Amino acid sequence: MLLHNPAARSAPEPSLRSHIAAELALRGFSVEEMATRTAGDLTACASAAAREGFQRVVICGGDGSVREVAQGLAGSGVELAIIPLGTANVLAREMGLPLRRLVDCAGIAASGTAREVGLGVMGGERVFTFCASAGLDSLAVASVDLAMKRQTGAWAYIYAAILHLVSGDAPALQVELDDGRRLEACQLFILHAKRYGAGFLSVSRHSGLTAPAFRVVGLEPPLLRHLPALLPRMLRGNLEGGRGVWAADAGALRISSNSAVPIEADGDNLARTPVEVTLRPKALKLVFPCDGASEFR
Template sequence: MKAILIHNPSAGSGRAAEDIDQVVGMLHRRGWIVEVRETQRAGDAADLAREAVEAGCEMALVAGGDGTIGSAIQGLAGSHTALGVLPTGTGNVLARQLGMPVPRPLQSSVLRQAVELILAGEPRWVDLGLLVNAATGEKGRYFLCWAGIGIDAAITHEVELFPQLKRRLGFGAFILSALHVLRHYAGTRVELIVDGRRVPPRRMVLAVASNMELYAGFLHISPDARLDDGLLDFSCFHGDRWFDTIYHGLIILLRRHVRDPRVSMYRARMVEINTARPLPVHIDAEPFGATPAHIKVVPRALRLIIPPTAPASILVQPTRQEGVRVHVQ
């Protein structure tokens, strides 16, 4: 197996370097040819992934958080190079969705366990989302997990302004930023066009286009989302002020939002979002401009290693007959 290991040394606590060496040793003993490349700045993971595709690598192992993985898929999309997830970030939501162990305070590295799960996993074609900034017409960006619009993106934008705080506090940095943003955040009037059908305008504090069920690590925001169903699950949370945001946070936590009249949910191939004033946008926990935006699904655009720990509900198609998995050699 020829592979590249893309390591973001700044992800999470930033102390995974020694564990990376152990992981590479494990793979070498199994006959793998692995090249380790470190990212230095934003966008490096995408460039390194493209180089891996051009070099004929069969797998790209990405050691980082959801943002690093989100960057890497920009270079992997449409190729036969499979993505293997090695969680070393702050949120690690994709790894959680796949049932993989994630770093926790006062816990030793989970990378050895993660590698064993990848070795026992199966490569599957999954969908990607693609978001285009409609105002600038810039080249779109793929996402594997979700695209968020509104208050969650505002929180993400603020957290990224203080990377040292994020490294020291982890998820706590998002909580502090949320408390600060809530004080002055207000929703706005939004018009949606869902698969060509115009939806009556309403005020909104948050919208999320999901490719999977989990959001922010523990919120089951899109219970019907599947990675390979050719659709995105779009949730629009209506309201205007801070108390509307808190209300929606509570009903999501209690899993009562699906039938709430103040929440609109759609399953679609394309959604256009136009807002009365620009709202911030994030993709896989990385800031990405502001509205207006067009979001669409790109079916079967990425090969992802699905570990045996992944719940069956994340896919429409079963992994193999009678649950038998194909081991990656």
């Protein structure tokens, strides 16, 4: 099944959809194309594909669209291939897909290798694929100027985060890990991939799509004091070891705060504190390039 949203800013051109369908047909797939119409259609279409016995679903879209399809395919065994057409395409970058060569992505969608990866689960029901977080970034996702996002892409989120930082909005979060530890943070990252944010940043080198647990990284308050030393570490690909940073592996955790704080996952706000986050191992089959090039190094 080939899924796409014709109303999306970066909706696939008919020529690209035809090429994807041709590549799939060459590999012996019988292709059914479906365009979504309203919010939630992607999840419903993916669930229908699983019920009807489709072997592979191809989604043309960004991280939010991928997450919606993953919601419908979780635990089904149906393979998910990605044609990356979003703003950041973090998951596609993590998988090693050639973002600037969509025709090559179509070939990978047809002939790539399916590998099992885990899915994060927020509040017992809503899934995410690569990262969840709470703090300045989730506040930015909640308040981003959509007109600016259309014009500048990921930079709109950075601008919104800076506004919250200078306003002193960093929240006080309480984190309880599944081993019983209780920790505090003003910014929290729940990682199941090395890439984060716009896709060119990395918080930790000790995470990955096939890892058996989340890598949880917390920044202790006051954030403004630690930030000048932490930004260069993030640009180098690893916050761990920095002043005011703690890190741990966890299969589940609970996040709470004195007032409700939005929780961002895969670029969308999915919940608010208090919330429980768990990892569901091997819940999704993702189609990777056959050469195995994947995950940020």
